[in-house]
Amino acid sequence: MSAVTQKRVVTRQSREQREAAIMEAALRVFADKGYEDAAMSEIAALAGVVEGTIYKYFDSKQDLLFRVMAGWYEGLLRDYDQGVAAIQGTRNRLRYIVWRHLRTIHDHAALCRLFFREVRTASDYYASHIHDLNRRYTRFTVRILKEGIAAGEIRADLNVGLVRDLIYGTIEHHSWNYLRGLGELTVEDTADQLVELLLPGLLLPRPSAELETNVARLGRLVERLEKAAGDV
Amino acid sequence: MSAVTQKRVVTRQSREQREAAIMEAALRVFADKGYEDAAMSEIAALAGVVEGTIYKYFDSKQDLLFRVMAGWYEGLLRDYDQGVAAIQGTRNRLRYIVWRHLRTIHDHAALCRLFFREVRTASDYYASHIHDLNRRYTRFTVRILKEGIAAGEIRADLNVGLVRDLIYGTIEHHSWNYLRGLGELTVEDTADQLVELLLPGLLLPRPSAELETNVARLGRLVERLEKAAGDV
DNA sequence: CCGCTTAATGAGTGAAACTCACTAAGTCAC
DNA sequence: GTGACTTAGTGAGTTTCACTCATTAAGCGG
Numbered sequence: 002m003s004a005v006t007q008k009r010v011v012t013r014q015s016r017e018q019r020e021a022a023i024m025e026a027a028l029r030v031f032a033d034k035g036y037e038d039a040a041m042s043e044i045a046a047l048a049g050v051v052e053g054t055i056y057k058y059f060d061s062k063q064d065l066l067f068r069v070m071a072g073w074y075e076g077l078l079r080d081y082d083q084g085v086a087a088i089q090g091t092r093n094r095l096r097y098i099v100w101r102h103l104r105t106i107h108d109h110a111a112l113c114r115l116f117f118r119e120v121r122t123a124s125d126y127y128a129s130h131i132h133d134l135n136r137r138y139t140r141f142t143v144r145i146l147k148e149g150i151a152a153g154e155i156r157a158d159l160n161v162g163l164v165r166d167l168i169y170g171t172i173e174h175h176s177w178n179y180l181r182g183l184g185e186l187t188v189e190d191t192a193d194q195l196v197e198l199l200l201p202g203l204l205l206p207r208p209s210a211e212l213e214t215n216v217a218r219l220g221r222l223v224e225r226l227e228k229a230a231g232d233v
Numbered sequence: 234m235s236a237v238t239q240k241r242v243v244t245r246q247s248r249e250q251r252e253a254a255i256m257e258a259a260l261r262v263f264a265d266k267g268y269e270d271a272a273m274s275e276i277a278a279l280a281g282v283v284e285g286t287i288y289k290y291f292d293s294k295q296d297l298l299f300r301v302m303a304g305w306y307e308g309l310l311r312d313y314d315q316g317v318a319a320i321q322g323t324r325n326r327l328r329y330i331v332w333r334h335l336r337t338i339h340d341h342a343a344l345c346r347l348f349f350r351e352v353r354t355a356s357d358y359y360a361s362h363i364h365d366l367n368r369r370y371t372r373f374t375v376r377i378l379k380e381g382i383a384a385g386e387i388r389a390d391l392n393v394g395l396v397r398d399l400i401y402g403t404i405e406h407h408s409w410n411y412l413r414g415l416g417e418l419t420v421e422d423t424a425d426q427l428v429e430l431l432l433p434g435l436l437l438p439r440p441s442a443e444l445e446t447n448v449a450r451l452g453r454l455v456e457r458l459e460k461a462a463g464d465v
Numbered sequence: 466c467c468g469c470t471t472a473a474t475g476a477g478t479g480a481a482a483c484t485c486a487c488t489a490a491g492t493c494a495c
Numbered sequence: 496g497t498g499a500c501t502t503a504g505t506g507a508g509t510t511t512c513a514c515t516c517a518t519t520a521a522g523c524g525g
Contacts (some may be wrong), residue, residue: 013490013503041482051505056483114354122350127415160426161409167399167430170406175398183359194392198399206384245472245521273513283474288514467525474519481512488505495497 020058023048026087027069032111036066036119063123070120071131073112077105078137085141091149092200098142099168100192106176107186117173139165146203155203164203171195252290255280259301259354264343268298268351271372294365295355302352303363305344309337310369317373323381324432331400332424338408339418346412351406378435396435403427 014022026048030039041062045052059065084101088094104115127134142165149155174197179186246254258280261269273294276283291297316333320326338345357432358364374397383385411418 054504118354127413163343163426166407167403170402171399173406174402175395181359198434202430204524243473286473
């Protein structure tokens with residue numbers, strides 16, 4: 002025995018522990034490097050395993066990403082229920098939804114970018130668990146709108162899905178500069194402005210339309226009466 | 234010479250011709266397979282060259298994509314100017330912008346997906362020529378809004394950039410299902426609905442001044458009538 | 466028709482995801 | 496306690512790409 006062979010002591014762990022360790026390492030590397038530039042070997046090294054081990058727990062790099070993102074998303078959803086339920090009035094609730102989404106993007110920029118870029122555009126996103134979580138996330142918005150309609154605050158002929166797309170689409174598009182690392186994302190102001198912009202289109206048409214025409218007719222009547230009075 | 238060596242006849246072409254041939258092949262393969270799954274070898278084969286040749290004309294796969302997409306984008310922009318200029322009124326113009334964008338997505342689904350997924354999210358998009366083209370594309374919207382403000386049709390305190398993000402963000406988000414190959418994209422209906430949804434938030438608050446003067450006059454009339462009734 | 470420029474080649478390189486035959490750690494029956 | 500068994504974990508491949516580079520020869524100017 003000429004060379005000192007370094008003997009690696011292998012300790013076997015439960016599936017749960019290893020999986021958690023790999024997912025934690027993957028989250029960090031993905032968030033740090035992005036999907037493309039994250040190497041499975043780096044994730045493996047950080048998790049303290051060898052590359053092949055990851056494939057015992059995850060089908061592919063994409064599967065790993067999806068499950069890591071799903072774990073994060075579940076955390077987001079957990080404390081979302083209470084938040085919405087506690088707020089009264091459609092305007093306040095929409096403001097909260099918009100604000101909350103903006104704040105999430107602001108505080109979790111790296112993960113949101115991963116979600117927008119790698120997860121949501123993947124071909125098998127639709128059939129994935131994380132898509133299901135996303136539906137649950139956006140369903141809050143749909144519920145708020147439907148309750149607003151039921152309460153008579155909001156136009157009943159609204160395309161609720163389009164409003165949902167408007168809210169999330171606008172916010173995402175608006176956030177890209179920030180997500181790209183350029184410029185800031187002003188959460189409060191943007192939330193205010195978006196709600197102000199959106200709300201008039203949601204509310205029932207001002208009943209003053211009818212009122213105005215009636216009043217205008219009365220105005221013309223007054224004019225005639227005034228003239229008639231002058232004639233006397 | 235025992236074996237018949239197949240001699241490839243190499244014809245040299247001008248830079249322009251080769252570049253065009255490669256870009257055309259790349260466009261087709263990218264549109265067909267998407268960026269990831271498009272192999273440089275396949276593009277080379279379709280263009281009738283060998284892989285290495287592509288790198289004489291393009292720095293990298295991403296450079297090839299960017300220049301192919303820029304070529305397509307320039308075509309889009311060419312017949313955009315006239316379209317907008319011919320339309321009068323902010324509402325009609327916005328309807329046109331929205332409709333046009335939806336129609337482009339509808340008719341160029343594969344390329345739009347490429348643009349959204351691969352180009353716009355790339356880290357060096359901001360410094361690229363195609364980003365410049367995109368700015369020119371969206372500037373139409375900004376101009377329409379500013380002209381609407383100047384004409385007194387639209388609120389002057391509007392965050393024009395946010396409205397731009399709203400239009401493009403909403404449309405993109407709304408189109409993803411279609412781009413993913415699931416479901417249809419109803420161009421006309423969506424254009425109508427989005428404009429209806431957006432417009433109330435843009436318009437100046439209805440000038441109820443007229444209403445107020447009319448009501449005041451009616452008040453005075455009532456007073457006179459009451460007095461007259463009392464006098465009798 | 467010679468020689469120069471450079472378009473084009475294609476074998477080769479490196480990196481990264483993924484595979485698989487094998488090793489040995491932990492467990493359980495006895 | 497010990498042998499048999501299950502399976503976590505290994506690490507040396509394999510494959511598939513994007514990308515490189517030394518070499519070749521097509522076309523052109525003098």
